Amino acid sequence: MNWAVLDILGAIAFGISGTLVASEENYDLLGAYILGFTTAFGGGTIRNLLLGASVEGIWIQRNLFIIAFVSITFAFFFPHKWKSHFTHTAVFFDAVGLAAFAIQGANYAVSIDAPLVAVVTAAVLTGSGGGMVRDLLTGRKPMIFYSEIYALWAAFAGLFIGLGWISGPYVVTVLFVALIALRVASVYYKWTLPHYFSAQKRIGFDPEE
Amino acid sequence: MNWAVLDILGAIAFGISGTLVASEENYDLLGAYILGFTTAFGGGTIRNLLLGASVEGIWIQRNLFIIAFVSITFAFFFPHKWKSHFTHTAVFFDAVGLAAFAIQGANYAVSIDAPLVAVVTAAVLTGSGGGMVRDLLTGRKPMIFYSEIYALWAAFAGLFIGLGWISGPYVVTVLFVALIALRVASVYYKWTLPHYFSAQKRIGFDPEE
Amino acid sequence: MNWAVLDILGAIAFGISGTLVASEENYDLLGAYILGFTTAFGGGTIRNLLLGASVEGIWIQRNLFIIAFVSITFAFFFPHKWKSHFTHTAVFFDAVGLAAFAIQGANYAVSIDAPLVAVVTAAVLTGSGGGMVRDLLTGRKPMIFYSEIYALWAAFAGLFIGLGWISGPYVVTVLFVALIALRVASVYYKWTLPHYFSAQKRIGFDPEE
Numbered sequence: 001m002n003w004a005v006l007d008i009l010g011a012i013a014f015g016i017s018g019t020l021v022a023s024e025e026n027y028d029l030l031g032a033y034i035l036g037f038t039t040a041f042g043g044g045t046i047r048n049l050l051l052g053a054s055v056e057g058i059w060i061q062r063n064l065f066i067i068a069f070v071s072i073t074f075a076f077f078f079p080h081k082w083k084s085h086f087t088h089t090a091v092f093f094d095a096v097g098l099a100a101f102a103i104q105g106a107n108y109a110v111s112i113d114a115p116l117v118a119v120v121t122a123a124v125l126t127g128s129g130g131g132m133v134r135d136l137l138t139g140r141k142p143m144i145f146y147s148e149i150y151a152l153w154a155a156f157a158g159l160f161i162g163l164g165w166i167s168g169p170y171v172v173t174v175l176f177v178a179l180i181a182l183r184v185a186s187v188y189y190k191w192t193l194p195h196y197f198s199a200q201k202r203i204g205f206d207p208e209e
Numbered sequence: 210m211n212w213a214v215l216d217i218l219g220a221i222a223f224g225i226s227g228t229l230v231a232s233e234e235n236y237d238l239l240g241a242y243i244l245g246f247t248t249a250f251g252g253g254t255i256r257n258l259l260l261g262a263s264v265e266g267i268w269i270q271r272n273l274f275i276i277a278f279v280s281i282t283f284a285f286f287f288p289h290k291w292k293s294h295f296t297h298t299a300v301f302f303d304a305v306g307l308a309a310f311a312i313q314g315a316n317y318a319v320s321i322d323a324p325l326v327a328v329v330t331a332a333v334l335t336g337s338g339g340g341m342v343r344d345l346l347t348g349r350k351p352m353i354f355y356s357e358i359y360a361l362w363a364a365f366a367g368l369f370i371g372l373g374w375i376s377g378p379y380v381v382t383v384l385f386v387a388l389i390a391l392r393v394a395s396v397y398y399k400w401t402l403p404h405y406f407s408a409q410k411r412i413g414f415d416p417e418e
Numbered sequence: 419m420n421w422a423v424l425d426i427l428g429a430i431a432f433g434i435s436g437t438l439v440a441s442e443e444n445y446d447l448l449g450a451y452i453l454g455f456t457t458a459f460g461g462g463t464i465r466n467l468l469l470g471a472s473v474e475g476i477w478i479q480r481n482l483f484i485i486a487f488v489s490i491t492f493a494f495f496f497p498h499k500w501k502s503h504f505t506h507t508a509v510f511f512d513a514v515g516l517a518a519f520a521i522q523g524a525n526y527a528v529s530i531d532a533p534l535v536a537v538v539t540a541a542v543l544t545g546s547g548g549g550m551v552r553d554l555l556t557g558r559k560p561m562i563f564y565s566e567i568y569a570l571w572a573a574f575a576g577l578f579i580g581l582g583w584i585s586g587p588y589v590v591t592v593l594f595v596a597l598i599a600l601r602v603a604s605v606y607y608k609w610t611l612p613h614y615f616s617a618q619k620r621i622g623f624d625p626e627e
Contacts, residue, residue: 022354028402030361031354034333049258049467052474056261059327118477124452132555137341139350141557145440145449152448193446231563237611239570240563243542258467265470268536346550348559 002169003107006100006176008067013097014040014130015068019075025138029076035134036072037065043129047105047122053112091187092180094131099179102127102154103172106161116162123158124151148186149193153179211378212316215309215385217276222306223249223339224277228284234347238285244343245281246274252338256314256331262321300396301389303340308388311336311363312381315370325371332367333360357395358402362388420587421525424518424594426485431515432458432548433486437493443556447494453552454490455483461519461547465540471530509605510598512549517597520545520572521590524579534580541576542569566604567611571597 018039022032041058048055105126109119128144128151135142144151157179160166166175185191227248231241250267257264314335318328337353337360344351353360366388369375375384394400436457440450459476466473523544527537546562546569553560562569575597578584584593603609 025354026404027354028404030358030364030402034353034360045259050463050473051477052472054261055259059260059324059330062324062326065326115477115480117480117483121477136345136554137351137354139348139557142555144452145443145445145555149448151452155448193448195444195446234563235613236563237613239567239573239611243562243569254468263470264468268469268533268539271533271535274535345554346560346563348557 003104006104007061007064010097010100010104011040011064011068012071013093013100014043015071016075017094017097017131018134019072021134021138021140023076032076033069033072035137036075037068038137039130039134040064040068041130042133043101043126043131044105046129046133047108047125050125051109051112051114051118051122053108092184095180095183097130098127098150098154098183099157099176101130102157102179103161103176105154106158109158110161116159119162120155120158123161124154127151127154127157149191150183150186152193153182153186212313215313216270216273219306219309219313220249220273220277221280222302222309223252224280225284226303226306226340227343228281230343230347230349232285241285242278242281244346245284246277247346248339248343249273249277250339251342252310252314252335252340255338255342256317256334259334260318260321260323260327260331262317301393304389304392306339307336307359307363307392308366308385310339311366311388312370312385314363315367318367319370325368328371329364329367332370333363336360336363336366358400359392359395361402362391362395421522424522425479425482428515428518428522429458429482429486430489431511431518432461433489434493435512435515435549436552437490439552439556439558441494450494451487451490453555454493455486456555457548457552458482458486458515459548460551461523461544461549464547464551465523465526465543468543469527469530469532469536469540471526510602513598513601515548516545516568516572516601517575517594519548520575520597521579521594523572524576527576528579534577537580538573538576541579542572545569545572545575567609568601568604570611571600571604 015036018036019032021039022035025031027035041064045055045058047053048058102123106119106123108126109122114122128142132142132144157166157175160175166172224245227245228241230248231244234240236244250273254264254267256262257267311332315328315332317335318331323331337351341351341353366375366384369384375381433454436454437450439457440453443449445453459482463473463476465471466476520541524537524541526544527540532540550560550562575584575593578593584590
């Protein structure tokens with residue numbers, strides 16, 4: 001489980017995810033490519049911009065572009081009837097992308113000697129940034145804000161890697177699988193963080209009274 | 210048809226386009242300036258950020274700022290009754306901006322030796338990025354995603370320039386006029402790319418069955 | 419009234435502002451942190467990106483992060499019943515953030531020898547950019563576009579500082595207090611700039627006739 005594999009898994013998973021959203025919005029083929037590429041490469045671009053790292057590197061990932069292109073094309077022409085059975089597959093792919101890019105983003109931040117808070121932010125931005133841009137461009141509320149636990153798993157990945165607890169390919173693979181499992185379980189069991197109203201209740205002020 | 214002329218035409222066209230949207234949303238005068246400037250200069254700014262090129266250059270285009278300022282002011286105070294007859298003029302101006310900035314963006318990317326995929330992306334981003342920010346800031350779905358063929362013409366400009374097929378002022382002028390004509394024709398004849406549902410039908414799965 | 423104080427006041431005020439919006443949208447705790455930090459640090463980040471200034475500096479503001487973190491946590495768990503009495507306090511805090519960051523943004527732009535138009539833009543972006551990102555991420559129309567006079571006060575701060583009329587801690591403090599007072603007065607007395615329809619009326623074309 002090295003960088004190249006994480007990059008490839010993330011590009012495929014988020015390319016498909018962007019295309020599925022484009023299909024739901026009935027975008028045309030070029031719209032699907034734009035949304036798919038934005039979802040696949042948006043997180044890393046935002047991370048590099050905000051960390052002050054070079055963004056030129058994004059344009060020389062020739063093989064990743066081809067992989068994303070093929071994934072998007074496949075997902076766009078994949079029969080609708082089969083897609084509708086694949087909602088859980090979509091959640092799974094999105095979790096794969098989140099896990100792959102969160103780890104990759106944290107590794108990248110560590111490699112440029114960024115401070116811990118930047119490592120955690122890089123993990124969150126790289127893991128969820130592409131999906132956030134995807135949701136903004138389609139006028140949806142970013143998943144990071146309302147759904148089951150999402151960004152927290154990316155933040156944990158950043159924290160563990162930033163603190164140096166995770167190193168070596170085997171431990172990274174364990175983290176990768178654990179992140180996917182935790183994200184899928186969050187959706188399946190509807191895990192949530194404290195919300196505003198529950199926060200109020202917990203300290204004794206029920207706003208609905 | 211050199212860089213300076215393309216810059217001026219694009220700034221005027223997109224400044225007016227942003228102001229027309231601001232008028233429709235009943236924004237105040239400062240809102241019209243912000244939206245007009247964002248539309249006129251947003252595409253080039255996003256392109257420079259994503260290509261890793263310098264963005265300081267944006268702030269020293271003194272004459273372009275003045276031109277955009279005058280265009281916005283004029284469009285804001287232009288009588289509503291006359292504007293409503295000018296819907297087709299608005300499409301025309303937007304097409305002028307798209308063509309001017311797509312060519313200019315591609316030229317810019319070539320001038321900094323960016324790879325072909327970055328040249329095409331620069332053409333699309335510079336041509337349509339300002340309008341995309343305009344639509345996001347006003348809560349509209351970006352035109353690039355739902356309307357008649359839009360970004361494809363910018364992508365073609367990027368491809369032709371990136372492959373070196375277009376050079377010299379005369380050929381560039383022909384491309385510029387062709388892009389405007391193709392975009393206007395797209396709206397007039399309602400040309401579209403394959404959409405999701407038609408893609409399904411073509412391969413034999415009609416989701417509406 | 420030096421840079422450090424302006425930074426702290428702005429981070430507290432915008433952190434609280436982001437959390438209040440997150441509460442209204444019933445976001446979870448992590449959503450409140452993301453929105454609070456985005457509002458508190460988004461304006462400065464956008465300014466640095468657009469001015470071509472270094473963004474690495476954002477990640478080493480350790481004390482500001484802690485201050486924002488505490489402010490957001492406090493605002494999130496602050497009882498709802500009390501919050502609803504504090505609408506005017508929210509406007510006040512937002513005005514404090516706008517004033518603090520507009521002055522700080524203009525000072526920053528002057529310190530890197532940016533031209534006047536960039537100083538004014540830096541004041542507007544730093545003062546209102548965080549709130550703009552906050553509104554985009556929650557699907558709201560940016561306050562800068564529809565409300566009582568907002569960005570104009572930031573623009574004035576940029577103009578005065580860019581022209582060198584404001585220098586020395588005492589004069590800056592006067593400007594700071596004046597900006598807050600003007601923004602609060604704008605809301606209280608519903609001051610607005612000319613809108614599209616009034617612009618039409620003024621020159622004799624009433625579109626509602």
